[in-house]
Amino acid sequence: MKRPFNFSAGPAAMPAEVLQQAAAEMLDWHGSGMSVMEMSHRGKEFMAIRDAAEGDLRELLAIPSNFKVLFMQGGGLAENAIVPLNLAQGAAVDFVITGSWSQKSLKEASKYADVGVASSNEASGHTTLPDPATWRLRKDARYVHICSNETIHGVEFQTLPDLAALGCNAPLVVDFSSHVASRPVDWNCVGLAFGGAQKNLGPAGLTLVVVREDLLGQASPHCPTAFDYSTVAANQSMYNTPPTFAIYMAGLTFQWLKRQGGVGAMERRNAAKSELFYGFLDGSGLYHNKVDKACRSRMNVPFFLREERLNEAFLAGAREHGLLQLKGHKSVGGMRASLYNAMPLDGVQALVDYMRDFERTRA
Amino acid sequence: MKRPFNFSAGPAAMPAEVLQQAAAEMLDWHGSGMSVMEMSHRGKEFMAIRDAAEGDLRELLAIPSNFKVLFMQGGGLAENAIVPLNLAQGAAVDFVITGSWSQKSLKEASKYADVGVASSNEASGHTTLPDPATWRLRKDARYVHICSNETIHGVEFQTLPDLAALGCNAPLVVDFSSHVASRPVDWNCVGLAFGGAQKNLGPAGLTLVVVREDLLGQASPHCPTAFDYSTVAANQSMYNTPPTFAIYMAGLTFQWLKRQGGVGAMERRNAAKSELFYGFLDGSGLYHNKVDKACRSRMNVPFFLREERLNEAFLAGAREHGLLQLKGHKSVGGMRASLYNAMPLDGVQALVDYMRDFERTRA
Numbered sequence: 001m002k003r004p005f006n007f008s009a010g011p012a013a014m015p016a017e018v019l020q021q022a023a024a025e026m027l028d029w030h031g032s033g034m035s036v037m038e039m040s041h042r043g044k045e046f047m048a049i050r051d052a053a054e055g056d057l058r059e060l061l062a063i064p065s066n067f068k069v070l071f072m073q074g075g076g077l078a079e080n081a082i083v084p085l086n087l088a089q090g091a092a093v094d095f096v097i098t099g100s101w102s103q104k105s106l107k108e109a110s111k112y113a114d115v116g117v118a119s120s121n122e123a124s125g126h127t128t129l130p131d132p133a134t135w136r137l138r139k140d141a142r143y144v145h146i147c148s149n150e151t152i153h154g155v156e157f158q159t160l161p162d163l164a165a166l167g168c169n170a171p172l173v174v175d176f177s178s179h180v181a182s183r184p185v186d187w188n189c190v191g192l193a194f195g196g197a198q199k200n201l202g203p204a205g206l207t208l209v210v211v212r213e214d215l216l217g218q219a220s221p222h223c224p225t226a227f228d229y230s231t232v233a234a235n236q237s238m239y240n241t242p243p244t245f246a247i248y249m250a251g252l253t254f255q256w257l258k259r260q261g262g263v264g265a266m267e268r269r270n271a272a273k274s275e276l277f278y279g280f281l282d283g284s285g286l287y288h289n290k291v292d293k294a295c296r297s298r299m300n301v302p303f304f305l306r307e308e309r310l311n312e313a314f315l316a317g318a319r320e321h322g323l324l325q326l327k328g329h330k331s332v333g334g335m336r337a338s339l340y341n342a343m344p345l346d347g348v349q350a351l352v353d354y355m356r357d358f359e360r361t362r363a
Numbered sequence: 364m365k366r367p368f369n370f371s372a373g374p375a376a377m378p379a380e381v382l383q384q385a386a387a388e389m390l391d392w393h394g395s396g397m398s399v400m401e402m403s404h405r406g407k408e409f410m411a412i413r414d415a416a417e418g419d420l421r422e423l424l425a426i427p428s429n430f431k432v433l434f435m436q437g438g439g440l441a442e443n444a445i446v447p448l449n450l451a452q453g454a455a456v457d458f459v460i461t462g463s464w465s466q467k468s469l470k471e472a473s474k475y476a477d478v479g480v481a482s483s484n485e486a487s488g489h490t491t492l493p494d495p496a497t498w499r500l501r502k503d504a505r506y507v508h509i510c511s512n513e514t515i516h517g518v519e520f521q522t523l524p525d526l527a528a529l530g531c532n533a534p535l536v537v538d539f540s541s542h543v544a545s546r547p548v549d550w551n552c553v554g555l556a557f558g559g560a561q562k563n564l565g566p567a568g569l570t571l572v573v574v575r576e577d578l579l580g581q582a583s584p585h586c587p588t589a590f591d592y593s594t595v596a597a598n599q600s601m602y603n604t605p606p607t608f609a610i611y612m613a614g615l616t617f618q619w620l621k622r623q624g625g626v627g628a629m630e631r632r633n634a635a636k637s638e639l640f641y642g643f644l645d646g647s648g649l650y651h652n653k654v655d656k657a658c659r660s661r662m663n664v665p666f667f668l669r670e671e672r673l674n675e676a677f678l679a680g681a682r683e684h685g686l687l688q689l690k691g692h693k694s695v696g697g698m699r700a701s702l703y704n705a706m707p708l709d710g711v712q713a714l715v716d717y718m719r720d721f722e723r724t725r726a
Contacts, residue, residue: 004396008403011607016390019398023389027382033367033687035382037566037612040371040688073436073568074589077603081587108588198604203400205436205568205606222585224444225471226437240440241561243568243606244374249400324396325403 004322005347009151009300009329010178011198013342018252036248041241049244050236053251060254060263061180063210064187070209070229071237071247075196076101076177078227079207080108083173083192085223087143087215088113094141094170099126099150100331101175109145112220118144126153129295132161141170143191149179149297151199152329154289154336156297160189171215179299180208181257182341183267191215199299200340202250205243257341266341273339273348274298280352286310286359304334307363311335314358321354323347367685368710372514372663372692373541373562376705381615399611404604412607413599416614423617423626424543426573427550433572433592434600434610438559439464439540441590442570443471446536446557448586450506450578451476457504457533462489462513463694464538472508475583481507489516492658495524504533506554512542512660514562515692517652517699519660523552534578542662543571544620545704546630554578562662563703565613568606620704629704636702636711637661643715649673649722667697670726674698677721684717686710 006013029036032045039046054069063069074082083105084093093113095106097120109115118137119130137144144163149156156179163172171191180195192211198204211229219228226232226240260266278296281289281303289296289303305311314335318326328334339348369376392399395408402409417432426432437445446468447456456476458469460483472478481500482493500507507526512519519542526535534554543558555574561567574592582591589595589603623629641659644652644666652659652666668674677698681689691697702711 003390006397006401008401008406011400011402011404011604013401014398019390019400023386026386026389027366027379033685034369035377037374037382038369038371038376039374041374041567043371043688073438073441073606074587075436075603078436078587078589081589085587111584111588196604198607203606203608204404204604205609221474224437224441224448225474226441226444240438241374241559241567243436243566243609244561245566245608246568246606322396325406 002322004324005343005350006324007337007339007343007351008325009199009336009338010196011204012338012340014202015253015256015342018249018256021252022249037245039244041238041244046244049248049251050242053247053254056251056254056258060257061185062187066213067187067210068213068216068229068233070211070232071242072207072209072227072232073205073243075204075207076175076194077104077108079175079194079209080105081112082223082227083145083194084109084112085227086219086229087173087192089142089218089220092116092138092141094118094137094144096130096135096144096146097122098129098147098155099153101150101152102145102147105145105147105175113142116141121155125290126150126155127290128292129155129157132166135166137163137166137168137170141168143171143173144168145173145175147175149176149299151178151300152302152332154291154297154300154302155295156299158295160186162189171212179297181263181266182270182299184263197246197250199338202253203246206246206250269345270298270339270341273343273345274301276345276352277301277337277339277348280355284355284359286363287355299340300336300338302328302332302334302336310362313362317358318354321350323351323354365685367687368706368713369687370700370706370714371688372699372701373559374567375562375701375703377565378616378619378705381612381619384615385612400608402607404601404607409607412611412614413605416610416617419614419617419621423620424548425550429576430550430573431576431579431592431596433574433595434605435570435572435590435595436568436606438567438570439538439557440467440471442538442557442572443468444475445586445590446508446555447472447475448590449582449592450536450555452505452581452583455479455501455504457481457500457507459493459498459507459509460485461492461510461518462516464513464515465508465510468508468510468538476505479504484518488653489513489518490653491655492518492520495529498529500526500529500531500533504531506534506536507531508536508538510538512539512662514541514663515665515695517654517660517663517665518658519662521658523549525552534575542660544626544629545633545662547626560609560613562701565616566609569609569613632708633661633702633704636706636708637664639708639715640664640700640702640711643718647718647722649726650718662703663699663701665691665695665697665699673725676725680721681717684713686714686717
């Protein structure tokens with residue numbers, strides 16, 4: 001069976017190999033007689049699955065030993081509260097506004113912290129990235145928050161800002177939901193990184209938090225114990241029953257990533273995929289992307305048809321060609337192609353071929 | 364393949380039919396070309412899955428139309444904070460202590476409310492249930508919390524208390540995690556009921572909350588927006604990305620329950636299963652259960668070998684006979700057999716046969 005190409009922004013396409021393995025093991029994991037879903041989270045079978053998942057992730061992302069890996073629940077939107085509940089102590093927190101997700105994070109944090117805007121690209125319609133040298137960082141900020149890839153607006157930090165080099169001692173908090181594992185992470189720049197799994201890591205319902213150990217132990221008394229990073233870390237993410245099957249699926253995805261050559265290899269593929277797609281858009285008369293070339297996301301490409309009356313025909317034709325979930329986010333309209341790790345170059349080529357043909361015959 | 368019988372307290376056994384269907388649909392749900400894991404939660408395919416799951420659950424549990432059904436994340440332990448964050452308003456909340464889970468709920472709620480103990484069975488070692496007529500309920504309590512089935516101590520409310528008949532106007536909050544869908548619910552007695560899915564509803568990572576509409580809209584400013592029941596309800600549990608695959612698996616389980624004849628039929632089966640098992644324990648010289656017969660749980664049966672030196676041999680022999688995950692919770696020791704909906708009478712009979720033989724040959 002030929003599978004269609006699924007460009008969903010998340011929950012998103014997963015590697016077919018991973019899904020095939022999960023189906024094959026569904027009723028009997030490795031001769032245990034149990035589905036992974038049926039295992040006690042404290043039994044030796046699931047503990048082995050969890051430990052392997054963490055080990056493989058640490059290897060893939062080169063996570064230093066002074067960072068804890070937490071498997072949590074609630075997604076990025078819950079973390080928008082959980083991060084300040086753990087780190088802000090009701091004091092100053094600075095945000096760099098680059099699109100919808102950093103805006104949402106600031107709004108939620110305002111319930112728990114004295115929030116400030118260090119910089120904003122709103123005047124450009126969230127199509128640029130402000131130079132870190134121009135950020136207005138407060139001396140007393142408990143942390144500085146960025147969204148390193150804006151899923152809706154399609155802007156991506158190509159390198160993480162080095163706050164220390166800017167004279168700022170606050171830790172950097174990074175929402176890397178939608179490009180985690182698509183490129184290496186410079187952990188020297190990071191205090192905490194978080195992301196929902198449902199783009200590049202696995203199914204929805206699992207949230208990854210990677211936090212430097214010295215940031216633990218500062219949670220507000222209002223923080224639910226199940227979301228206190230210290231408690232989660234001290235219990236190997238087992239204080240409350242973890243989303244066991246989602247962790248298993250993420251673990252299978254990590255094994256798949258290793259078989260692909262790891263995150264460095266994925267980065268080269270993702271660069272090739274996005275170069276093919278942006279190159280086509282820039283050469284087209286019908287389609288266009290509004291984002292400054294210096295900060296275009298390799299993962300999420302919002303694009304527009306100059307003739308909007310063709311939108312529905314475009315989407316219907318795409319579906320007929322096995323090119324799924326291309327409709328843009330309702331807040332910006334148009335189209336969006338998400339080119340996560342599980343999207344092969346063939347899928348991007350198929351999309352370009354369809355779009356070229358559609359432009360030639362319909363526009 | 365003959366599957367072993369899995370007595371885990373949770374995550375717990377699931378119906379083989381449900382797992383088989385999930386495996387068969389893993390790469391292509393109903394001709395969509397996508398796994399359920401790969402679907403946008405806002406697309407028509409997943410919305411249909413979610414709507415069917417809610418509809419089937421409402422039918423199975425006979426949930427009145429003035430209650431909202433919420434699909435959330437974090438499990439019972441997270442709800443121990445989320446409930447008071449939504450309902451307590453920092454005021455009085457009364458707890459009925461019947462075992463580990465109600466104790467945990469009280470401890471967490473003390474961060475957000477003026478908690479009181481209306482009654483406790485601690486003096487009996489959590490083996491009895493106090494008569495509701497003796498509960499000391501405060502006039503100003505915002506709500507009264509019970510755990511209607513204590514998973515660790517194995518005591519179960521056979522009927523829910525009618526607080527109004529006791530002269531109390533506060534809503535009853537029920538943690539029904541470990542016996543939801545095993546018997547009907549008298550919603551006339553309930554203000555809010557919550558439960559992790561991983562016992563009787565589906566995989567870990569999904570939390571069910573059923574809340575009367577008049578209790579919405581009272582959340583504390585400290586409540587994370589993703590856990591504000593009003594927000595979750597207003598967004599059909601889609602404010603943050605829901606655990607889509609877990610909802611799908613729960614939906615398949617609901618369909619299976621309907622094919623079995625619904626919750627009334629399950630109650631009759633669960634009564635027969637537990638009567639068989641308790642009858643065997645009570646007639647045995649080696650095994651015993653400590654719980655008052657009037658409040659024994661149909662779902663979770665902690666039991667002990669009078670000769671503790673045989674514990675390891677008992678567990679090893681059980682595994683050889685395809686009887687899995689019988690070890691008791693570390694806080695009480697001994698053994699525990701969880702007889703959730705997915706456990707057939709045949710499984711209980713196989714356990715009894717093994718235990719009888721073990722007693723005859725080893726004790």
